[in-house]
Amino acid sequence: MSDRRRFVKFSLLSGAAVLAGKNLFAKTDKGDRKYDVVKDQPIVISTWDFGKVANAAAWTVLKKGGRAVDAVEEGVKVPEADPKNQSVGLGGRPDRDGRVTLDACIMDENYKCGSVAALEHVVHAISVARLVMEKTPHVMLVGDGATQFALENGFKKENLLTPKSEEEWKEWLKTSKYEPKKNIENMMPGGKDNHDTIGMVAMDKNGNMGGACTTSGMAYKMHGRVGDSPIIGAGLYVDNEIGAATSTGVGEEVIRIVGSHLVVELMRQGLEPEDACKRAVERIIARNPEKAKEVQVGFLALNKNGAYGAYALQKGFSYAVKNGNVEDVFFAKYFYDDGK
Numbered sequence: 001m002s003d004r005r006r007f008v009k010f011s012l013l014s015g016a017a018v019l020a021g022k023n024l025f026a027k028t029d030k031g032d033r034k035y036d037v038v039k040d041q042p043i044v045i046s047t048w049d050f051g052k053v054a055n056a057a058a059w060t061v062l063k064k065g066g067r068a069v070d071a072v073e074e075g076v077k078v079p080e081a082d083p084k085n086q087s088v089g090l091g092g093r094p095d096r097d098g099r100v101t102l103d104a105c106i107m108d109e110n111y112k113c114g115s116v117a118a119l120e121h122v123v124h125a126i127s128v129a130r131l132v133m134e135k136t137p138h139v140m141l142v143g144d145g146a147t148q149f150a151l152e153n154g155f156k157k158e159n160l161l162t163p164k165s166e167e168e169w170k171e172w173l174k175t176s177k178y179e180p181k182k183n184i185e186n187m188m189p190g191g192k193d194n195h196d197t198i199g200m201v202a203m204d205k206n207g208n209m210g211g212a213c214t215t216s217g218m219a220y221k222m223h224g225r226v227g228d229s230p231i232i233g234a235g236l237y238v239d240n241e242i243g244a245a246t247s248t249g250v251g252e253e254v255i256r257i258v259g260s261h262l263v264v265e266l267m268r269q270g271l272e273p274e275d276a277c278k279r280a281v282e283r284i285i286a287r288n289p290e291k292a293k294e295v296q297v298g299f300l301a302l303n304k305n306g307a308y309g310a311y312a313l314q315k316g317f318s319y320a321v322k323n324g325n326v327e328d329v330f331f332a333k334y335f336y337d338d339g340k
C-alpha cells in the first residue's frame, strides 16, 4: 500500500464530506432520511483496483450527462472483456468441472432490475442481465435458460476459459482443495486470490443512481453454485431515494444478511456510507464469528449526497472512486487485521 493510500484510508470520510458540501439531510414524516439530490456532481465507485479503469469507462457516459445505469453497464464491461482479469467475464476462473459460469445483476433508478446466474459462453453477463431487465417480465434467469436467452438475443457464443485459467484449474485439480478464505490467501497456485468481483454504483448528473455487479464467482466452486453477486439485495441494491451499495467477497456470508440491502437500509436510518458498511460487516461477524475471521467480505456504498465509503472484514479490500475531483484507488477500513 502506498503512503498516499494509507493516508487516504484515514481521511476518506472527511473527503466525502467536503464533496457533499453541506448537510442536505432532512427527515420525512416517517422519520426516514430524505435527501435533497445533489445534481451536476456525477460520481462512480467500484470494487478493487481494477475498478479504476472500469470507472474511467463509466465516466465517459456520466460526463456527457448519461444515465447512471448506462454508465455502470459500460464500466463493468471493461473487466468482463479483459482476459487477464481472472475473476470476471472472459478468462474468469472456472468451477471445479472446468466450466466458466458467470453471475451478474443490474439495477436502475426506478427499482427496475435484471440478473443472470450461472450463465455460460457469453462475455458480457451484465448486458444479458440488462436485457432480462428491459425485455422480459422477469428479474432473474439462470443456467441454460440464461444462456439460451442470451444467444437468442444475438450475444456471441464464446469459449471463456483462457489457457491461463485452464492451466491453473488443472493445477488445482491435483489437490482439489476448496476453502474460500481471505482475499490474500495461499490457496491458488502461486498464492493468488481465489475471488474478486466488480460491483459498481454511480450517480449521474440528474442525481439518479444505478448499479451493476458481475463476477465469475468463487474459483472452483461446485457447478451450479450461485453467489451474492447476481442476487438483488445481496450483491447489489439501488434505492434512488437513499443510495446504493454493492459487495464482494465470500457470497454465502453476504446472502445470509442480505448485505447490500442492509447497507442501504442503514443509510436510510441515517448512517453515513462507511458506517453503514461497517455495521453490515459487524452483522456478519455477529451471525458467525468463527467463520467471519476466515473469510473476506467488503461493502461499498454511495449516498444521494455523493458521499461514499467502504468497509471490509479483512485488510486488503480496495475500491476505486471517480468524480469531478477524485480519481483514485483507496483501501477500505477493516475489522480484522489478518485474523488477529
Ligand code: ASP
Binding pocket: 194, 195, 196, 197, 215, 216, 217, 218, 226, 227, 228, 229, 247, 248, 249, 250, 251, 252
Ligand atoms: N462475491 C463473489 C461470489 O461469492 C466472489 C467475490 O466477490 O470474490 O461469487
